[in-house]
Amino acid sequence: MTRCPCEEEVLNRIRPTPEERTYVRTMGQQLIEAVERSGKAKAMMVGSVARDTFVRGDRDLDIFMLFDPALSREELQEQGLSLAHRIAEEFGATWREKYAEHPYVNATIDSLDIDLVPCYAVASATEIKSAVDRTPFHTRYILGHIGGYADDVLLFKQFAKSGGVYGSDHMTEGFSGYLCEILTIHYGGFHPLLRAAACWKPGEVIDIERHGTKEFEDPLVVIDPVDPERNVAAALSLSRMFEFVELARGYLAEPSEAFFCRPPSPPLTREIFARLLSARGTHLFSIAFATPEYTPDTVVPQLRKSAESIRELLERSGFPVNRIDVCMGKERCMLLFELMADTVPVVRRHIGPPLSTRENAEKFLAKYVREEVFAGPYVEDGRYVVEVPRTFTRAVDLLRSKTLLDVALGKHVRRSMKQGWTVKAGAECWDEEFAVFVSRFLDRASPVVRIKRLTGK
Amino acid sequence: MTRCPCEEEVLNRIRPTPEERTYVRTMGQQLIEAVERSGKAKAMMVGSVARDTFVRGDRDLDIFMLFDPALSREELQEQGLSLAHRIAEEFGATWREKYAEHPYVNATIDSLDIDLVPCYAVASATEIKSAVDRTPFHTRYILGHIGGYADDVLLFKQFAKSGGVYGSDHMTEGFSGYLCEILTIHYGGFHPLLRAAACWKPGEVIDIERHGTKEFEDPLVVIDPVDPERNVAAALSLSRMFEFVELARGYLAEPSEAFFCRPPSPPLTREIFARLLSARGTHLFSIAFATPEYTPDTVVPQLRKSAESIRELLERSGFPVNRIDVCMGKERCMLLFELMADTVPVVRRHIGPPLSTRENAEKFLAKYVREEVFAGPYVEDGRYVVEVPRTFTRAVDLLRSKTLLDVALGKHVRRSMKQGWTVKAGAECWDEEFAVFVSRFLDRASPVVRIKRLTGK
Secondary structure, eight states: OOOOHHHHHHHHHHSOOHHHHHHHHHHHHHHHHHHHHTTSOEEEEEHHHHTTOOOTTOOEEEEEEEEOTTSOHHHHHHHHHHHHHHHHHHTTOEEEEEESSSEEEEEEETTEEEEEEEEEOOSSGGGOSSGGGGHHHHHHHHHHHOTTOHHHHHHHHHHHHHTTOBOOSTTTOOBOHHHHHHHHHHHTSHHHHHHHHTTOOTTEEEOTTOOOOOOOOSSEEEEETTEEEEETTTTOOHHHHHHHHHHHHHHHHSOOGGGGSOOOOOOOOHHHHHHHHHHHTOEEEEEEEEOOSSOHHHHHHHHHHHHHHHHHHHHHTTOOEEEEEEEEOSSEEEEEEEESOSBOOSEEEEEEEETTSHHHHHHHHHHHHSSOOSEEEEEETTEEEEEEEOSOSBHHHHHHSGGGGGSOOOHHHHHHHHTOOEEEEGGGGOOGGGHHHHHHHHTOOOHHHHHHHHHTO | OOOOHHHHHHHHHHSOOHHHHHHHHHHHHHHHHHHHHTTSOEEEEEHHHHTTOOOTTOOEEEEEEEEOTTSOHHHHHHHHHHHHHHHHHHTTOEEEEEESSSEEEEEEETTEEEEEEEEEOOSSGGGOSSGGGGHHHHHHHHHHHOTTOHHHHHHHHHHHHHTTOBOOSTTTOOBOHHHHHHHHHHHTSHHHHHHHHTTOOTTEEEOTTOOOOOOOOSSEEEEETTEEEEETTTTOOHHHHHHHHHHHHHHHHSOOGGGGSOOOOOOOOHHHHHHHHHHHTOEEEEEEEEOOSSOHHHHHHHHHHHHHHHHHHHHHTTOOEEEEEEEEOSSEEEEEEEESOSBOOSEEEEEEEETTSHHHHHHHHHHHHSSOOSEEEEEETTEEEEEEEOSOSBHHHHHHSGGGGGSOOOHHHHHHHHTOOEEEEGGGGOOGGGHHHHHHHHTOOOHHHHHHHHHTO
């Protein structure tokens, strides 16, 4: 396999050193032995360390503790956590409990970030009793198939990270580590993968083990080799998929190390932000409220749903929206709305019933014939229409009103907003905590555009 | 048949006097004899005078001259016009040639307005060689079926006129005289017709002679008893149809003479117009140009089409439109556009190709990566989007620009606009020539709303 010179350089930079690898794997081995010594569970290393696809400096070590599937969920939880606590103590680690689908222990030993995760030792990935039970099968599959592609996976992961498309969390909606591995194995290396991706269409299907049973609606479908019912790329959005397609094309046309370095993205200062915004001539509004105390994977989809509902409310109320975006901060969440108008005439067309529904039509007429209206009721294409005053002629008044709580917000978002929210307009939306977010909003560009502008090519 | 007292009063007012009827019919008879004396053609009276459904003071007399169908169109035209000229001269009339589908002579004798129309004496209405050939069959059908309903037809016509739904021309899009007659006969009088119409649905079908063959898409379908292929109500719009439905309901609920008197509609003064407009808060624009020298039935549909195309251009350009309307004046035509915004931010989202169409996507990227843009190109739902400056940020500049000539205008409208047009904004749209039109635009209301507000009921 021939590599571009820049790829060799990147590999030299990101490939773990032999010492690092030995150190991490030794620590993993000791933890496994400690688990198995207890007689309570089997143990295995999973994740990129186990698969030898970790990037230098990654200090994440995942140890799964495989319990008898006959245990109840409560027993698994109790015995799993208690064993994990004991082992963490035995290794002199500082540790804390965390919660994914079920609880696990996160421990710090030296500078390693170690997860001790109880799961069921099921016989196959199609018989899993909880989501984490699948992970050992993924690790075994990759170990059995990665062949000589470990470096290719490293390159691909670094490429995806720099391009901003790595991570299957709800904020990123990109490529998971396992998805990177499967794709690299399927296409036979980093370059063949890029060449294939450059031609992807929405609805692309990759079925590495030729299971070929279930149909999926997702933009990219990668049938899990260990579970035919599952799409490994289910979390990937159409936007992230085609940002990767763009990166693949851009890199194949002009390979360069820039594709492996996350471009620096210093936030705009408040002054430059204000100047850019005023050049656009649009009307920017932010809504901020306390961040609900749930994980990003719970909160972020709710932020998106809430922003979408508010966008619809704005449009319905006569304020055309250019773009929206959301950000979940540590303390506060922000929803951004860029409007094409911040005020709207007081007249509003209110569409009434068709005259052919006699009872409704007569009620409508009786109501509005007596009211102070701007025009109508009149007949248009068989329906009554009346022109009445609207409640909000300024977007800011609408955004500050309780009407916002009437639209479909996410559950936790609504609960937080009930405690209050703040609305800012124009350059006031710039804010120390959200400087990067609001800057990126104005300065939006695809990954390749960023690289080309940065490198001046 | 019992009538409301107000109907008797109306009939006493609109029914022609015996003297008037005798006078008009005698004149008709003399003209028929003069035509037939020539030996060139048969003749008959058609229209409401022949059918005894004319309203007092209507001074229209239609005499059709029925020629041998063996004549060519040229021969018919030549012989028809020459005979008509001779007869007009014989009666000492002032006369002029006019053109519908083919030419005819319009003559004035005393205060009567007389049309002398050459047509073919075909054997049945399904064999007509020109549109006017059908008229004699209509007259014969109505004469044979009107029975005791002449007064009912008079009431209905007066009712439809006052309600603004009488006339099958393209401006009105309402009920023709023949349609009024057929409906009255079909339902058996004015009241049964109103009771039926109060329950009409879009797509209502009336097939008085049970021909039941052809399907029509129109809002109201009234199969012509003398020609199963024709919908007598083809010119009726959904709006006029349901304005009539509204009038029927309103009258049945509270019969009053107000439904038979065209409500006075004095135009607003410029000052009141300006005040109403400013209360609405909207942005009104008018476009005016020289009226093309064609009949309203040619020009009015072109005005509608042109205004619709310009509305789409405005919307596409970021200016949301509340309402539009058109008016064909003697000298000038006017298109009115009421906008919700007269300025728009300079930023415009330009949607590019899907990234899956590789060649187009790469061209798009190459073009915009080098250009001064506000944001992008970025990837959204699998497509490129770029934010660029728009050409027109003020509606008035767009409406004054040559861009208007690029949209689908009617042929004659385009020709006239090529000679130039004027754009006015706000209260400046008020104009002596169009005072009634622009007033009605702001003051739009259904016929029943007008009556109720006028009578204070």
